[in-house]
Amino acid sequence: MKKNVVDSSGWLEYFADAKNADFFAPAIENPADLIVPSVSILEVFKHVLRQRSEKEAFESIECMLQGTVVDLTIEISLSAAKLGALHKLPLADSIIFATGLAYEAIIWSQDDDFNGLPQVKYIRKK
Numbered sequence: 001m002k003k004n005v006v007d008s009s010g011w012l013e014y015f016a017d018a019k020n021a022d023f024f025a026p027a028i029e030n031p032a033d034l035i036v037p038s039v040s041i042l043e044v045f046k047h048v049l050r051q052r053s054e055k056e057a058f059e060s061i062e063c064m065l066q067g068t069v070v071d072l073t074i075e076i077s078l079s080a081a082k083l084g085a086l087h088k089l090p091l092a093d094s095i096i097f098a099t100g101l102a103y104e105a106i107i108w109s110q111d112d113d114f115n116g117l118p119q120v121k122y123i124r125k126k
Contacts, residue, residue, distance in 0.1 A: 003105035034067030
């Protein structure tokens with residue numbers, strides 16, 4: 001089975017049960033095939049903490065921890081730097097993209113920075 005990586009905007013969309021939540025559900029609700037870059041945990045926790053509460057932020061992270069968390073390694077860091085420069089990606093997006101490629105995963109996103117990149121399943125934010 002192909003592995004999946006959901007970028008931070010996808011996690012937030014899912015947790016908020018927003019308009020594109022159903023798009024991300026198949027990847028998120030299949031934790032056996034889910035790769036979670038550690039930078040996504042940082043981004044989601046920070047966002048939920050600012051918008052809601054610490055309790056809800058920890059609940060979000062609990063869900064994310066059901067997948068396989070991948071720490072930022074030297075190899076992924078160097079790949080992210082190259083990919084970020086090549087595709088003009090912000091730092092976190094380049095790490096998420098590099099992690100997905102390292103695991104030959106499908107990267108699920110609604111972030112315009114990912115639109116048109118290889119191995120990305122993209123939906124426009126509604």
